Amino acid sequence: MIKGKTLQGWFGFKSLLILIPCAAFIYGLYTFSIGWYNPILDKHEFRQTQTALSVYWMLKEGGIVAYQTPVCGAPWTIPFEFPLYQWIVAAMYLITKMPLDQCGKLVSIVFFYMTLLPVYSLFKNLKFDKELFYVFSALLFACPVYLFWSRTFMIESLALFLSLSYVALIQQYVSTRRTILVFVVMLVGSVASLVKLTTFVPACVFAGGLLARDYCANVDRRISKDVVDGLVASLLFILTPILLCVVWTNYADMIKTNSGELSAMLVSNKLEAWVFGTCAQRVSYALWVQTILKSISLNMGYYSIVLYGVALCICSRSREIGYALWSLFCFVSSFLVFTNLYIVHDYYQYENAIYLILFASFVVYKLASTHRFRFTALALLLATMCLQYYSYNYVAFDPQYKPPYRSVLDEDTTRHRDFIVGTFIDNNVSSEAAIVVYGNDWCPTIAYYSKRKSVTDHLRGDYRERLKNVKGLLGGKAIGAVVVCSPNRLENDEIARKALNRMTTGSLVTNIYNAKVYYFPSRSATRDKVLELNRTHTIEIGR
Numbered sequence: 006m007i008k009g010k011t012l013q014g015w016f017g018f019k020s021l022l023i024l025i026p027c028a029a030f031i032y033g034l035y036t037f038s039i040g041w042y043n044p045i046l047d048k049h050e051f052r053q054t055q056t057a058l059s060v061y062w063m064l065k066e067g068g069i070v071a072y073q074t075p076v077c078g079a080p081w082t083i084p085f086e087f088p089l090y091q092w093i094v095a096a097m098y099l100i101t102k103m104p105l106d107q108c109g110k111l112v113s114i115v116f117f118y119m120t121l122l123p124v125y126s127l128f129k130n131l132k133f134d135k136e137l138f139y140v141f142s143a144l145l146f147a148c149p150v151y152l153f154w155s156r157t158f159m160i161e162s163l164a165l166f167l168s169l170s171y172v173a174l175i176q177q178y179v180s181t182r183r184t185i186l187v188f189v190v191m192l193v194g195s196v197a198s199l200v201k202l203t204t205f206v207p208a209c210v211f212a213g214g215l216l217a218r219d220y221c222a223n224v225d226r227r228i229s230k231d232v233v234d235g236l237v238a239s240l241l242f243i244l245t246p247i248l249l250c251v252v253w254t255n256y257a258d259m260i261k262t263n264s265g266e267l268s269a270m271l272v273s274n275k276l277e278a279w280v281f282g283t284c285a286q287r288v289s290y291a292l293w294v295q296t297i298l299k300s301i302s303l304n305m306g307y308y309s310i311v312l313y314g315v316a317l318c319i320c321s322r323s324r325e326i327g328y329a330l331w332s333l334f335c336f337v338s339s340f341l342v343f344t345n346l347y348i349v350h351d352y353y354q355y356e357n358a359i360y361l362i363l364f365a366s367f368v369v370y371k372l373a374s375t376h377r378f379r380f381t382a383l384a385l386l387l388a389t390m391c392l393q394y395y396s397y398n399y400v401a402f403d404p405q406y407k408p409p410y411r412s413v414l415d416e417d418t419t420r421h422r423d424f425i426v427g428t429f430i431d432n433n434v435s436s437e438a439a440i441v442v443y444g445n446d447w448c449p450t451i452a453y454y455s456k457r458k459s460v461t462d463h464l465r466g467d468y469r470e471r472l473k474n475v476k477g478l479l480g481g482k483a484i485g486a487v488v489v490c491s492p493n494r495l496e497n498d499e500i501a502r503k504a505l506n507r508m509t510t511g512s513l514v515t516n517i518y519n520a521k522v523y524y525f526p527s528r529s530a531t532r533d534k535v536l537e538l539n540r541t542h543t544i545e546i547g548r
Contacts, residue, residue, distance in 0.1 A: 022139045025388055029146035032392065037114055037156045039414040044454065045106050045158045046418040049352050049539045051183035053158040057109055058453045064098060065106075071260055075439075075458035076449045077267035079480025084257040085271075087199035090160040109158030116156035116162035120145070120359070123166070123173035130173070131328075133370075140365040140384040145307040147306050147388040149395035150358045153414075161355040168208035169359070171197050175212045175242055179219045182231070187238050189399040191245045198246035199253050204348065207241060207339045211360065214331045216242070265478055266471065267447075267462065282344030291348055297340050300354050304391060305365055327368035336360040343477045422518040427454025429517060430486045435527040438485025441475055441508070443468075445490045457485060472504040484508060486524035 045053040055074060062073040062081070072088050075081035090112065097108045114428050121142060128138050145151060155162050171194040171357035178186040198205040216239045223232055258272040286292055288369050338356035340347050347353050369383050418424060427450065430440060434457065442461040452459035460478045463473055476484070487509050516522070 012013055013160050022136060022384065025137055025384055026142035026146055029143050029388055029392070033152055036152050036414065037110075040416070040418070040521065041107065041110070042104075043416070044132050044418045044424045045109070046256075046421040046424055046450060047414070047416060048153075048157075049350065050421075050423070050450050051446070052350075052352070053109075053446070054450045054453040056091065056159045056160060056390070057105060058449045059088065060094050060098070060109065061105060061453065061456070062458075063088070064275065073458075074449070075254065076447055076452050077271070078265045078456075078460045078478030079482075081266055081458055081480070082260050082264055083268045083271055086160060086201055087196070087253055089196065089200050090163045093163070094158075096271075106158060108275070109407040110156055113157060113159060113162045114155050116166045116440070117151060120162070120166050120169055123169040126173040127169075127176050130176045137366060137370045141362060143384055143388040143389060144362045144365055145359070147395070148358060148362060149391060150300075150304055150352075150354050152395050154352050154355045155350075159352070160201055161204070161237055161352065164197065164204035165356065165359060167193060167197035167200055168204050171205070171246075172208050172212045172215070176215050178238065180216060182235075187241060190238075190242050193248045194246035195243060199251040201356070202250050203339070203343050203353065205246065205250075206342060207335045207357045207360060209246070210338050211335045212329065213243065214335075247513045266458070268367035269492070278345070280343060280346055282346075282348065286344045286348065287341055292340060292344060296348050297337065300358065301361065303359050304361055305387065306355075323371055325367045325371035327362045329371075332360045332363035332367065336364065405505055421450075422520060423448075423450035424454050426488055426517050426520055426522060427451045427456075430455035430457060430488075433526050434485035434524055435483070437482070438527075439482040440486045440488065441479075441484060442488045443472070443490065443495060444492075445488070451488055455486075458482065469500045469504070472501055472508075475508065482526075484525070485527075486522060487512070489521045492519075492521040 011301055032137070040047065045057060055076075057077070062068065062075060066073065068082065069092070070084075070088070071082050072084060072091065073081040077083055092107070094109050094112050097103070097112060098105055102109065103111070106469065123139060126136055128135075128141075171190065174190045174193055176187060177183075178190060194205070194209075197208065220239070223235070231443070254273050258274075261268045261272050290453050297392050336357050339353075343353065365387060369387060372383065384457045423445070430451070431454065434440070436456070438460045439460070440452065440455055443461055444463070445451065445461060446463045447461055449459070449461060452461060458479075462468055462475075487505070489495050489505070495505060505523075512523040512525050514521060514523050
């Protein structure tokens with residue numbers, strides 16, 4: 006229990022401490038409301054629309070487990086994660102009839118706030134005071150990574166909720182030794198690893214620390230049935246989710262291998278370097294300064310590093326600092342395991358920033374444990390620093406662009422090229438036809454907003470051969486449109502140009518931003534409507 010005289014009245018200690026997460030919660034709701042109806046093209050749109058595309062075709066044509074993500078050609082299935090999030094979003098869409106983009110955002114936000122439940126259970130079973138939970142809540146609700154990415158159409162918050170539930174249930178088992186919890190932990194851990202392994206791994210490391218601490222506490226005792234049962238349970242907790250994840254990965258790889266040339270490029274053994282990175286990356290400036298240090302400064306502020314250093318020196322021998330250091334280790338371990346993913350994609354910090362928040366919570370709790378008012382002040386200070394960095398990095402500015410800066414949250418994404426191209430195709434091309442997209446990597450943005458199955462190819466490797474034989478990738482579907490996002494490069498390549506001309510013979514063409522769209526109008530698209538759309542979308546007005 007925190008010592009010191011309690012402030013009385015309305016401004017009592019608990020009232021002040023509870024007000025901080027409440028204020029951050031209200032600010033978070035306000036943030037989530039900004040750009041609520043915008044297309045999901047604000048940041049890392051490729052990942053958002055990939056998930057949304059899977060849900061769209063799940064609703065339209067089924068495919069519950071071997072679900073479709075039609076961007077690499079027929080038979081259109083390239084499963085990655087186990088589709089629990091997709092099922093939940095689809096169910097919400099069927100129940101509420103909300104637009105699909107908003108269903109995905111709402112599910113993400115709900116699971117973000119639900120992460121408080123397993124954390125509360127964890128602190129309770131570790132026998133910490135509620136004050137620690139309050140400061141954790143304040144820091145979580147003010148954390149830039151969670152405020153931004155919890156409003157996107159992504160699986161991150163569900164994966165985090167399941168992984169933290171796995172940790173909390175393990176600690177509950179350690180505290181109660183109830184046999185039924187062994188099966189519950191195995192089930193929740195397995196689902197968490199299937200939904201997203203990269204989120205499960207740091208949770209598994211944290212849970213391993215809890216199990217090791219319990220074993221060390223009982224190590225002087227003789228070998229007994231309880232000790233053996235605990236060791237067996239610990240092995241089941243760790244190995245079962247990993248084995249099931251291996252089974253799912255092999256199943257997904259088998260489907261990708263049988264789904265064509267483009268899909269076969271996405272099997273797990275060909276993505277190992279992309280996922281795990283190299284040894285050189287693990288000791289690089291790009292990892293330790295531009296990724297890890299930037300992550301700490303973004304979520305807690307540069308000045309907080311000094312606070313943590315002082316606190317660790319003052320409180321080096323305490324239960325709280327032990328948990329804090331282990332949380333920090335879990336935070337850093339994710340960068341060292343999935344190095345390239347963290348360097349390339351900043352949204353992956355959603356998976357491990359929670360352990361940085363745990364670290365900060367334990368440190369602040371211990372540092373100010375002798376004076377409640379000071380404890381509240383420090384918690385408020387850190388939460389304010391988080392919000393300040395959030396405003397700088399996400400709301401007010403987008404670091405990718407030079408002045409005048411623009412807001413990422415309230416950007417009018419209806420002016421995004423891929424949204425306009427997609428809606429143009431949706432309005433003018435037969436719904437039974439497929440589309441072909443070149444020069445947009447594997448990004449499914451155009452496929453999603455056109456509501457068409459697609460071959461979305463990159464201009465690398467043997468793209469000329471794929472261009473000449475693209476009809477074989479369409480599963481018998483006619484070509485409704487061909488979108489060239491890098492027209493100069495393709496048209497300057499004689500072989501590619503000839504193949505493109507054969508593919509687009511008889512089509513109409515329009516320019517939308519820096520993309521050239523060759524399309525075959527559907528019967529419902531009259532000549533006057535087509536000409537009007539051409540005049541509208543040929544204007545170069547944006548991104």
